[in-house]
Amino acid sequence: MAVINKKHEDVILIRYLNGESPQDISNDLGYKRTTIKEFVRRKGCIRSMSEASSLAIKKGKKEAFLAVGPEVRKRNRFNPKKAPWKGCPTKHPRWINDRTKLKQRRFNTEEKHFIKELLKEQNFICQLTGVNGTLSGHHIKPVWKYPESQFDKNNIIVILKKIHLDFHKKYGLKSDETDWESYVKKGEYNAIS
DSSP states (O other): OOOOOOOHHHHHHHHHTTTTOOOHHHHOOOOHHHHHHHHHHHHHHOOOOHHHHHHHHHHOOHHHTTTOEEEEEEETTTOHHHHHHHHGGGGTTTTOOOOGGOOOOOOOHHHHHHHHHHHHHHOOOOTTTTSSSSEEEEEETTTTTTTGGTTTTEEEEEEEHHHHHHHHHHTTTTTHHHHHHHHHHHHTTTTOO
16 A cells, blocks of 8 residues: 555545545545545545445436445445454454364364274274174263263274264264163164164
């Protein structure tokens, strides 16, 4: 952005607030139109679309403005009053200072490698049906309830992915070992495999 001379700053703001367009101001003072617009935006004096439309209508530019369409005229991305966080994400209403409060994904690379080792140990065969196919590991004691059993080989059963998805579809992601026992006792997985 070109630097605006100090003696021109007040002139630009006064002319802009009196309804002149950045193009007219730039023609008279020798700056680029984008330089004028950026300066006015930084000063917090940018016009809303409704103000710009009324000025355009007063100057006889009504047809050109209406040709843009109402959905475009309603948008006002550069009004600092409507978006004070523009260029400063920490002012955004959804900004989280403590990044540790963000939801962490549990399925990390360490767990992926652990489950791959289990699949090799089980010869890529489902422990419920005895069929090989697309497999996944299911924690019998859930990790959300027993985090210490996440890497316990006795806690994980290798099953078909279709069965695993069906179980969690029926009992939810917060299911526990009693839900798994009832699922196996009822033999609900037989219809899937």
